[in-house]
Amino acid sequence: MALNTEINLADLTSQFRGLNLNEPETWPAAPRVLFAVLAAAVVLLLGWQFYWSAKFDELDRQRQEQESLKQAYQSKVAQVANLDALREQKKQVEQRVALLERQLPNKTEMDALLADVNHAGVARGLQFELFKPQAAVIKPYFAEIPVNLRVTGRYHEVAQFNADVAALSRIVSMQNLQLANTKDGGLSMEAVAMAYRALDPDEQAAQRKAAAAAVAAKAGGAK
CATH class of the missing domain: 1.20.5 (Single alpha-helices involved in coiled-coils or other helix-helix interfaces)
Incomplete structure (x- = not known):
C-alpha cells in the first residue's frame, strides 16, 4: 500500500517536470x-x-x-x-419700530417741531443768523427735512442747545457741525438740523410702487 502511494506521488511529481509554459x-x-x-x-x-x-x-x-x-x-x-427666542426678538424689534414711528411727526406737525428747535436756541440765549428749512427728501419709510442754521453765543450755550435738541420728543439730529470763534470771544456754529417726519398716504403709496418696480426690474435683469 505504501509502495503504491510512493509510485503515485512520484508519478504526480514527474508530471510537473519539463513543462513548457508557452504550450499549456x-x-x-x-x-x-x-x-x-x-x-x-x-x-x-x-x-x-x-x-x-x-x-x-x-x-x-x-x-x-x-x-x-x-x-x-x-x-x-x-x-x-431658538424659535421662541426669535419670536421674542421680532417682538422687541416691532416695539422699537413702533416707538420710533410715534416719534415721527406728520406734515402738519413739522411746523411745531421746527418752532421747538428755534425756541431751544432762543431759550439758551443764542442768536440765530440763519434758520432755513430745505425741501423734504423722501426715503422709503420716512422723509428728511434738512434745516440749515447758524447760531452764535457762548460755548456753554451752544453745547446746551445741542443737548436740548437731542432731548426733544421728536427725532432731530445735528449734522455737519462747523464751529468757529467770533471776534467778541463767543462761538459760532453752523450745522444742518436734520428733522424727520412720517410719510403721508400718497407718499407711502409712491414708495411701495417704486419698490415693486425695482423688484420687477431686478427680476427681469436676472433672466
Missing part, C-alpha cells in the same frame, strides 16, 4: 487541473475584491449622506429650539 495544452492532466484551479481562484479573488470595493464605496457615500442628513437635522432642531 501539452501539459499532463495534473498540472492542467492545478493551473485551472489557481486561475479560477485568482478570478474569484479579483471578483471578490471588485465587489467589496464597490460595496465600500457605496458605504462611504451612505455615511457621507448620513452625516449630511444629521447636520441638517441638528440645524432644524436648533432652529426649533
Whole structure:
C-alpha cells in the first residue's frame, strides 16, 4: 500500500517536470487541473475584491449622506429650539419700530417741531443768523427735512442747545457741525438740523410702487 502511494506521488511529481509554459495544452492532466484551479481562484479573488470595493464605496457615500442628513437635522432642531427666542426678538424689534414711528411727526406737525428747535436756541440765549428749512427728501419709510442754521453765543450755550435738541420728543439730529470763534470771544456754529417726519398716504403709496418696480426690474435683469 505504501509502495503504491510512493509510485503515485512520484508519478504526480514527474508530471510537473519539463513543462513548457508557452504550450499549456501539452501539459499532463495534473498540472492542467492545478493551473485551472489557481486561475479560477485568482478570478474569484479579483471578483471578490471588485465587489467589496464597490460595496465600500457605496458605504462611504451612505455615511457621507448620513452625516449630511444629521447636520441638517441638528440645524432644524436648533432652529426649533431658538424659535421662541426669535419670536421674542421680532417682538422687541416691532416695539422699537413702533416707538420710533410715534416719534415721527406728520406734515402738519413739522411746523411745531421746527418752532421747538428755534425756541431751544432762543431759550439758551443764542442768536440765530440763519434758520432755513430745505425741501423734504423722501426715503422709503420716512422723509428728511434738512434745516440749515447758524447760531452764535457762548460755548456753554451752544453745547446746551445741542443737548436740548437731542432731548426733544421728536427725532432731530445735528449734522455737519462747523464751529468757529467770533471776534467778541463767543462761538459760532453752523450745522444742518436734520428733522424727520412720517410719510403721508400718497407718499407711502409712491414708495411701495417704486419698490415693486425695482423688484420687477431686478427680476427681469436676472433672466
